[in-house]
Amino acid sequence: GAGVSQSPRYKVAKRGQDVALRCDPISGHVSLFWYQQALGQGPEFLTYFQNEAQLDKSGLPSDRFFAERPEGSVSTLKIQRTQQEDSAVYLCASKGLAGVDVGNEQFFGPGTRLTVL
Amino acid sequence: AQSVTQPDIHITVSEGASLELRCNYSYGATPYLFWYVQSPGQGLQLLLKYFSGDTLVQGIKGFEAEFKRSQSSFNLRKPSVHWSDAAEYFCAVGAGGFKTIFGAGTRLFVKA
Numbered sequence: 001g002a003g004v005s006q007s008p009r010y011k012v013a014k015r016g017q018d019v020a021l022r023c024d025p026i027s028g029h030v031s032l033f034w035y036q037q038a039l040g041q042g043p044e045f046l047t048y049f050q051n052e053a054q055l056d057k058s059g060l061p062s063d064r065f066f067a068e069r070p071e072g073s074v075s076t077l078k079i080q081r082t083q084q085e086d087s088a089v090y091l092c093a094s095k096g097l098a099g100v101d102v103g104n105e106q107f108f109g110p111g112t113r114l115t116v117l
Numbered sequence: 118a119q120s121v122t123q124p125d126i127h128i129t130v131s132e133g134a135s136l137e138l139r140c141n142y143s144y145g146a147t148p149y150l151f152w153y154v155q156s157p158g159q160g161l162q163l164l165l166k167y168f169s170g171d172t173l174v175q176g177i178k179g180f181e182a183e184f185k186r187s188q189s190s191f192n193l194r195k196p197s198v199h200w201s202d203a204a205e206y207f208c209a210v211g212a213g214g215f216k217t218i219f220g221a222g223t224r225l226f227v228k229a
Contacts (some may be wrong), residue, residue, distance in 0.1 A: 004160065033215070042121075042207050042219030043161070056215050091160065108160030108215070110201075 002026070004109035006092050021112045022076045025094030032075050033106060034067055035091040043091050046101045049075060069106045082116045089113050119144045119212040121220035122147030129226040130198050132141045138193040138223050149211030150191040152182055155222075164206075167191065178202070203227045 013019050025032050027042045031050055035043035036059075045059040050071035060067070064082075069075040079086055093106040120143045130136050142148055149168050153161040165176025170183040180194045191208060208220040 026126075035218075040221070043210075044196070044223050048215040055198045059216075104197075105163050105166070107160070110158060110160045 003117060004094055004107050004110040006090075006094055006112050008112060009110065010113050010115075012117065016081050018078065018080045019082055019090055019114065021079075021090050021114070023058075023075045023077070023092030023094075023109060025075070025092070025104055026096075027072065027073075029094035029096050029107075030072075031092045031095045031106075032069060033094065034075070034077050036061075037089040037091055039088070039112070046077070082114075082117050085114045087114055115117075119210055119218050121208050121210050121218050123206075123208055123220035125223045126221070127224040127226060129182075130216050131227060131228050132200050133197050136193075136195045136198045136225070138206050138208075138225070140191045140193065140220060141189050142191065142208070142210045143189065144172065144210055147190070150184060151211070151217070152176065152180070152191075152207040153207045153209060153219075154178075154204050154208065161207065164193070197226055198225075200229070201228045215219050 007022045034046040036046055037043045047067045048056040049069040052069050064080045066078045068107050087112040091111045092109045095106045118178055122141045124139050151166045152164040154164050155161045164180045165174045167174045167184045174182050180195050182191055184191050203225055205224050207220045208218050209221045212218045
């Protein structure tokens, strides 16, 4: 079946604009994660959903960042009033079991590259 | 606090030569450890993982890694590198709860 997909693949925004990044996880996957990957760095955890419940949002860098997964499948990461420091690749990952079982494999999407001018 | 260190920002090896990528972690309990590979424009792909048991773990694409608790290390190895192995490699630790902590990555260049 299809893997994790993300759209758009590339997004250019002017500083101050709002953006919305979409993640379609593997069908039936319970857990969904968002990561931010700055240039030359590893992914950094942003937030975690178990079904529709956002159980951990401790990695969101500011209150301009907001994520939702209203029906427990597709998720959207929204960034309000974008700043240049928000430029990064945003990765989504899903896995079949609840996130407490850290050992199970996360399947990553290709990411959305956000550039804020 | 949990952390992962990959001391080498980039490594160049000749095709057919052996490879070792270093990874050191900081974590209070027995960690879950992972190696991922990221090719340009692609998402991360899991190469292998360690939870418990045998400290030498076999993965996909001919990779293996050895967990050494005394050195807090989880180095990735491959006996013979292929040009298609050129990519970015990330070591990661399952930090309890839902989080996975990634290192900054090592970029592998393969020369003919």
